[in-house]
Amino acid sequence: MSRIVVHGLEKTYGDARVLERVNVTAEAGEFLSLVGASGCGKSTFLRILLGQEQQSSGVVIVGDGPIVPEPTPQRGIVFQRYSVFPHLTAMQNLLLVEDFRSGGPFGRVFGARRRNARQEAEAMLARVGLAHARDLYPASLSGGMQQRLAIAQTLLGRPQILLLDEPFGALDPGIRAEMHDLLTELWTEHGMTVVMVTHDIGEAFKLGTRVLVFDKVRHDPQFPSAYGATITYDLRLDRKTRASSHHLAKVAAMVGTTRPDKTMATTAS
Amino acid sequence: MSRIVVHGLEKTYGDARVLERVNVTAEAGEFLSLVGASGCGKSTFLRILLGQEQQSSGVVIVGDGPIVPEPTPQRGIVFQRYSVFPHLTAMQNLLLVEDFRSGGPFGRVFGARRRNARQEAEAMLARVGLAHARDLYPASLSGGMQQRLAIAQTLLGRPQILLLDEPFGALDPGIRAEMHDLLTELWTEHGMTVVMVTHDIGEAFKLGTRVLVFDKVRHDPQFPSAYGATITYDLRLDRKTRASSHHLAKVAAMVGTTRPDKTMATTAS
Amino acid sequence: MLARGMGARDEVSDTGGEGTMRPSLPRPRVRLRMINAKVSRGGALFLGGLPFLFVAIAYLFASAQRLAVNPSDKLLPSPPQMWSAFLDLATVPDKRSGDLILWVDTYASLLRLLAGVGVATFAALSLGIAIGFIPRVRAFLLPFVTVVCVIPPLALLPILFIALGLGETAKITLIALGVAPVMVRDIANRVMELPAELVAKAQTLGGNSWTMILRLVLPQIMPRLITCVRLALGPAWLFLIAAEAIASTEGLGYRIFLVRRYLSMDVILPYVAWITLLAVITDWLLVRLSRAISPWAHPLEAR
Amino acid sequence: MLARGMGARDEVSDTGGEGTMRPSLPRPRVRLRMINAKVSRGGALFLGGLPFLFVAIAYLFASAQRLAVNPSDKLLPSPPQMWSAFLDLATVPDKRSGDLILWVDTYASLLRLLAGVGVATFAALSLGIAIGFIPRVRAFLLPFVTVVCVIPPLALLPILFIALGLGETAKITLIALGVAPVMVRDIANRVMELPAELVAKAQTLGGNSWTMILRLVLPQIMPRLITCVRLALGPAWLFLIAAEAIASTEGLGYRIFLVRRYLSMDVILPYVAWITLLAVITDWLLVRLSRAISPWAHPLEAR
Amino acid sequence: AAPKKDFKICWSIYVGWMPWGYLSDSGIMKKWAEKNGINVEITRINDYVESINQYTAGGFDGCSMTNMDALSIPAGGGVDTTALIIGDFSNGNDAVILKDKAALADIAGQKVNLVELSVSHYLLARALDTVKLAEKDITVVNTSDADMVAAYGTSDVTSVVTWNPLVSEIVAMPSAHKVFDSAQIPGEIIDLMVVNTETLKDNPALGKALVGAWYEVMELMTSDTPEGKAAKEEMAKASGTDLAGFDAQLASTAMFFDPAKAVEFTNGTELPKTMDLVRNFLFSHGILGTNATSVDVVGMSFADGSTLGDANNVKLRF
């Protein structure tokens, strides 16, 4: 139902090819960690899965059929640049989820349903550590707080497919760990399919059931944007590989070694 | 000259107290790493040092006298939400630095000076791995690329005091390491004072000469915003402490353990 | 370029106690960059009053000069002349109808203005959002609105009056037609400028076109709509005056038009001042409204 | 609510070869949410044409009906009547002056319009930026501009004449005074909306008030300024016509007012259409200009 | 047109038409309408041109206008129009005024501000004839009547042609010299109440009611009673002046207070001659309809049954 099949995906912007020959199949319930050099096209890939942008060619199947080329409640997203609704307080941002879900003519739920939604929202606010910021507008929240709010909002939507673009980048280690727990919990509970972009290889291995590396295989030094990135490494994690520092080091070494205008050799930090 | 003295700093927004009794003295050439829970006021502290916001009370001395309450070229900043000028291409964004510096009536430099600026900008673009994106507008850059551009721009400005707010959060490990090198290089070269906020404790220890932890010491469960955060830990790093995993674990444990609506114990990931 | 002595905000007393927003030490006497030098409340009042003062003085001077040459000059009457004419209109019942002319005029005009701008605002809101948000409606209506926007309504007055009669409908329609197209285009532009991410996100949360309009577009566009109305009020008064000049028996514009033939500036100028006062009050009320409806768009601490 | 058959963009051929932008498999026949259903070029042309078609048909119908009752009815002339009247004005030299009236009128009006809008644009740019960017100038001028914005310029015409005479200066001034205040306020608003971070950053890079205006504010405000001019053109035509109605010997507005004296809608309507055409062309040119000057504000792939 | 009961008449402010406002306000119209079993609604339209346009477009059954405008707008527009009441002719109400010059001949080479194609324009043409000048010897600047007084105050303006009450406003200024006025072409600028011929034919009651009410007011105005004075005072007030000012304007207006005088004027031989002058003026300025190929396109008929112009297209009847 929430299976994702991508075949021969290609994405170009004008002359520049960003993605090419991307093939990947994810079964329902998988947790894909995407890593890759900055600017290689990970966000673009997520935007295509979201339906916000359309592939230039190739097939994308989500669930039972070709992807609906628009965002739907089936797929939830946390953007790289945290985006919450600036005209609503933290609490209202979360209540909005139930309001939208109801689809009623007033775009708002009432009575018992609203009370339930409020309780749920309160609980979620507490879980992401924003209970005290309930009535603040996003403009008064710190970067990390906005990001947590965005995550909470998306999780409340209970999508079958969850798309996360560097969701924990702006969080301190303590809260990040809590958010990891929260995400894992909801993922086991609801069995959704997760696609997460991250730059933290440890995080990729800790949370994912599979780690995908995006990178360029072909290269034209004259015209760096002639070729796009594709999936160069696809590692299924079980309990053993997850713990293996060998794999971790391997992936870490892969990331950031094929920048188009690479001038020096790098190692992972 | 680029000394920073903060004494009894306090910052409130309406009723909410964000920072209180912050005291810190940094000699010229120090590299301060700031860590602390999300939403505790690190960005606010940087904004005050920048002069974009004013403290509610307390003294801030930068260089020889009280801080000029407006941003000046003396202090450079990289914002948490990467901000480059959307109407300029990557290259133009960098050239703008020399144009502004010249302060001429046309806001632009000409002739040999422009050629020099262009060379310098080219070099900087290559160093942050954006040479191929020279002529793209920020809207066409990925998150990480925009962030690198913002860093490059700020570094080109050669400030005496460099304020960095989670500058490397959106970068992949490879590029992040390169940027670490770049920053360290420029820092040793120009001897500027750096204040960097980060959530990566490793990074804080790797780059800083001193690690500061922001946290709340007083706490009112009824009204969490009654008390603000202050500096709870101030660690000077020499070659020995820098390597000490004991200190690192200690700081990691401190961060994220005093969230106002804390419900569970956390450990650093 | 800077008025000296205006940078005096650093002279705050240094007695500010604990918890006050003021710094507890005197601020350095620095000269801030022009764009950062904030203006105190008193300074703002003083500076803001200057241009008015200047105009007033220029008027008094010119008026005195003209009246010295020709004591019955009508173009620039002296303030007492204007005041007495205004007082007459405001307090002395008209001989024929027994009405207090100023108030009758004001009431009639404000009603028309309210109706006209109300209709235009409603059109701007509904059409603007539809055009800005729904590509098909945009394809359907934007070219038409763009073209209508540039047709000078005054040129089509005869058709308008014949189609709608000479009554209130025609006047209100003229005002609405006069200001609506610009408002529609402006709102449509703003809706199109809404961040694509927010719209995508709303859809992933289950928003459909209608609920997104209700919960996302409408509240976000509200402050702009109010600004739009504020900007439209100027042209709206213009159209009101034009409409009243053609056919009506009361109204501020009617009165101005009536006495314009006789160059009765002693009536026209107070009327213009009165219109200005009414408009400024409306403007102020709209700003308050915007703050009340959309507190998020007006952060406490402005830059 | 959706026009059936308009969602046909999924019927692209599936022969698209390598490297083409089209998907190589036929897209699913899904019914997209209204806000996402894009309109093809042809569809846009068709939909956009509909309202015009509708108005044209309504006109033809009403005109035919009136002409059936009174064959020399002047209110809604038939298209051939209008065409011949228009052609006369465009190609037959005037008996009295020997001029080709249409072109003389157009030239005179466009010149005035250009001058008036040019002055207003310049004022909007300089004052708008100063008010929006420099708090002291804001305190000094914003109240005044706000008040001036709502003074109906037509009411003050007599004073304007006496001060400036009846010549071109007065007309250009009327146009400029009519459209500038709204533009100034709009630009000032936009400047105030510039992200505070960008301004702070520019200062850390050594920007002073002047260079920031040149390199940050001006280019960022440019697309808005052009939009502003586009929105102002409607009112500008209005003021042009009003100005030309007052005292002139040629101009599009002059002609319209002149022939209004004998209800020559067969001249007025083509003139209005001509004005509309000129305005639409100007609008289109301005959009092109905006794309040329500020490519960053018009990304290739619109949402 | 089928017989109907409700009629709409419009008028605009001018000294000769002020009685229309009075007879509507005072109830005289209502009285006469009821007497004839109909309703008549009288509307004042501030803008003279707009009132004629509204009448021509069919929005009103009757309207006050001058003989020239009656010929050019409704008649030229194919609306068969009957001059029901000839109220007065201008006898000094319209004038050519020069600034700092005392002789009409000095107008040569000047810019003349006037409402183009109005009776002022006609007056100017007639005035120029008397000093052997032609329109090409001067430059006509179209100036809106609402701004005429203000325009005269500017230094650009050296000569104007206009009507009352603007004439008296302008002449009151020290520099102004009246060099020609309508008293020198008496009977050529005629103020009428015109009604749609067809409506009138099908509803004679309308004519009776209007004429009855009009002449009742005429009688009232000439009577030396307090009521008469009050009536004139109200008209004065409505036209924005006082009794003295109104009387001054009346003095330069040849009102036909006596219906017999009006009939005599209508039957006179001068009227066709005047109308011939008028239609030639209109034709030469291209106002007799855009498809007018000769002065004869629009026909006029007179009280004695004679016609002028196309007898098959009679659109203006006296």
Ligand SMILES: Nc1ncnc2c1ncn2[C@@H]1O[C@H](COP(=O)(O)OP(=O)(O)OP(=O)(O)O)[C@@H](O)[C@H]1O
């Ligand atoms: N304009 C404002 N009005 C009210 N409260 C504000 C405002 N700006 C910031 N705050 C509050 O100040 C606190 C500190 O914000 P700040 O952005 O400095 O946090 P931070 O330490 O940078 O967090 P993060 O690591 O998430 O970026 C937050 O709790 C926030 O809610």
Ligand SMILES: Nc1ncnc2c1ncn2[C@@H]1O[C@H](COP(=O)(O)OP(=O)(O)OP(=O)(O)O)[C@@H](O)[C@H]1O
């Ligand atoms: N609208 C656009 N026009 C042209 N190029 C674009 C556009 N959007 C993205 N790109 C290009 O596509 C490439 C991939 O961008 P994307 O945002 O997907 O990278 P990313 O992998 O998410 O990087 P990061 O880790 O830095 O977020 C970049 O090189 C960028 O320049």
Ligand SMILES: [Mg+2]
């Ligand atoms: Mg990305």
Ligand SMILES: [Mg+2]
């Ligand atoms: Mg922060």
